[in-house]
Amino acid sequence: MPNAPFPARRAVIAAIAGGALAATLAPATATAAPARPKPSADLQAAVDRLVADGQPGVIALSRRNGRVAHATAGVADKATGQAMDPRLQVRVASVTKTFTATVVLRLAAERRLSLDDTVHRWLPGVVRANGNDGAKITIRQLLAQTSGLNDYTADPRVQTDPRRTWKPRELVDIAQEKAPRYAPGTSWNYSNTNYILAGMVVEKVARRSLGTELQRRILRPLDLRHTSLPVAERTFPGPYVHGYWGTYGDVSTEVSPSSAWASGGIVSTVGDVARFQRALVTGRLLPPRLQRELTTTRPVVDEWIEEDYGLGIARRRFSCGAAWGHDGGFPGYRTWAYTSADGRRQAVITYNDNSAELEADPRFRAHLNQAIDAALCG
Template sequence: MTHDIYQEVQRALDRAVAEDGVPGIVAEIHDAGETWLGTAGVADLASGRRRRPGEYLHIGSSGKAFTAATVLALAAEGRLSLDDPVSAWLPGVMEAGGYDGDKITVRHLLNHTGGLFLTGLAPELLMSMISWPPPVWTPSELIRLAVSQPPVAGPGERFVYSNGGYYLAGAIIEKVTGDSYAAAVERAVIRPLGLAQTYVRPADATGYPGPHPTGYVTTALKDGVDPAALTAENWASMIDYERPPTDVTALNTSWGWAAGGVVSTTEDLARFLKAIATGTLLPPPQHHEMWTMVDADGAGWLPHARYGLGVIEFDSAALDGLTVRGVSGTLPGSFTLALTTDDGHRSVVIHANIEPKTLNVATDIIKAVYGVSLA
């Protein structure tokens, strides 16, 4: 990779800090055995400490790929099938919320086509995230939350992004293995790939085992907004985006669990993504299932992105025939995007210690690294 590309990526990082209000951001590029790390801004506003290699990062919904890979590993062992109805493993659980667990399958949970509502907008969850101290959510509470509102679509009808499906997938993993979700992910993914700095964050954790950036938020519900009034259509208009940066690093992230509870590093995440993108982690049938995509138009993601099982892939027609695969996740204080070519030869991992207000930095870096525009 030419140094001109590194310089272009560095300019994108600098713009994210100067123009988009990102406190600190890193981009790690792997190409033909060469690794480059660019940084801009700071890891901590109070001390001015810089971003650095090897930081522990909460990767948010990028963790969904770890959940999907664990389910697929169990399928490869013949311990479950993606076509199993949820009721086969969690009898009566979905019916409590008005869902048909006989028709919603494990596959539906993983590709967000089960018709579950947008769990992230549940008033109970939003209120818990602005209370102090925030409660520690248990898996059983999250599973009840997943079906606490009626279906928004029929099984297989359309893509509706919902953490709730992954809460249910986590419960199925525990039912099948007889072990905790964290232990199952360790066995199926983390240990085989040698991800020494990757783990499922304990529900009550408020810190990290080593260097990490301070996470910030500058958004909150506008004064007087009732969380119960939020919908998938109006929530963006209900947010105040101009609050001073608030340190949220010490908040527990128990509500993430199997939908986004993994901590990793840029290096570990690049290794994980290469393994799932190229088929070195899973057998061919399960690798194919992971990358069988559904249309995700209108999901508010990067343009031309489609969704598989915990993963995203860009429409190659929009990228001049190039296939780019990845994972992405946001949560208060963290934004992660990891991308690679399907042969694993060129990858980039981006992390910002805030949820960016725009996707400019992501699209700028994609253009720099892969030479294509998503406009």
């Protein structure tokens, strides 16, 4: 779900030279590794349709049992014509929420915090304006999106200053300039504010940065070498997909990830996202009691998607059954990632223009759902 502001001005074009990108990827291309499995004809056709609908480029990862295949179409860089490549990094946006929720749940597993703790216990005085009350909001409600807090991302100050480095407290303060939408726990609304606060709680409990906790608890144990949480750095740590946002052009490095942080700041690849999600969904990262918390859901409609939302992860139904995952949108990027409960089926699809006009097109939405289903179910 969109979780970072869109720049309200013409972006400055920031492009890597095609030759430099090719040189960076050349060692992997030149190895004698076995050829990658080819995607199904249905998946390749579905990915091609998304490009025909207007996407600059698309990457799709499909897992069926032990077989992983990638389908690509279009370009990662309009300026150079560089083709899409599954090794390229993208901003995975709100897929970050699943990572953040996992860190919180691991702290709960160690009994360093309780999901029933209030926000006020760990962040006294942070949520206390205009009827917003951290003493009435629990950590579970933050992760479940049931706190009643407003979302900060639509505020003009955030939208019109995309390069600004934001402090988490500043974003929370913007959100609580308005009264809460409802009493905590009585309804549901998608709010990035919840996950900014969750990240702040992690740092208070662990006495380390959220990025450090992600490295210690998830990234290093799972060998996710292409995944990171930049705080203010707008550039990428490796070769990347260029992201476009309608008439604003290339916005890849125009928006500070500080405006998303714990709610949507992670940079990753389709392969790393799939590895993390498979480990989580199959119970490798959490003990059973916390896995039950993770997957305790309520039915919601988020944008045009009907799903059952848990703690930073949601269950959706596809032609071959239910799968767990999350999606995320950041200016220029959109990622959809789902894994079956047994880990035998996965779909991760990312593309590089998430402008509202394109994503609102019913034809594009139908083709997107077909592509996810083709990757997951075949």
